Amino acid sequence: MGNSSSMLTQYDIEEVQDHxxxxxxxxxxxxxYQRFCQLDRNGCGFISAEEFMTVPExxxxxxxxxxxxxxxxxxxKEFVAFLSSFSSRASMQQKVEFIFRVYDSDGNGxxxxxxxxxxxxxxxxxxISEQQREVDYILIFLFG
Structure with missing residues (x-):
């Protein structure tokens, strides 16, 4: 998968769909893929976090x-998988797993x-203060 949309083959598309x-x-x-190529400013086939930060949202x-x-x-592929969690067509399981990864900052499960x-x-x-955050968290945990 190169840095131009013409280089995305049918096989590539189907492989990404499966992924x-x-x-x-x-x-x-x-x-x-076209958006990915715009974000991949140096054309290396990967998007850095800095490149992703150029997206205003x-x-x-x-x-x-x-x-x-x-x-x-x-x-x-990873870019599409990352974005799939935000899709209305993503399953609840996909969304929950994504949110869990966001919350689990040290990746220990x-x-x-x-x-x-x-x-x-x-x-x-x-x-809000640190103390109020702790109280809010405890209330959320206890009463959902």
């Missing part, structure tokens, strides 16, 4: 720093109390 559990149509994959996301670690060095506080900190910024 992302058919979340995207073939035409959507071609469009995503991503740059203003309060969780962008958490997503940053998931994005660095994505090839096209567990979401700790401190990781939850970090998420609350990312989402609320300077608007």
């Amino acid at each position: 992302c559990s058919n979340t995207f149509s073939q035409q959507e994959i071609v469009s995503l 991503f740059a203003v996301n309060p969780l962008s720093q958490r997503l940053f670690r998931m994005l660095d060095g994505l090839n096209f 567990k979401v700790t109390f401190n990781e939850m506080l970090d998420i609350l900190r990312d989402l609320t910024g300077q608007f």
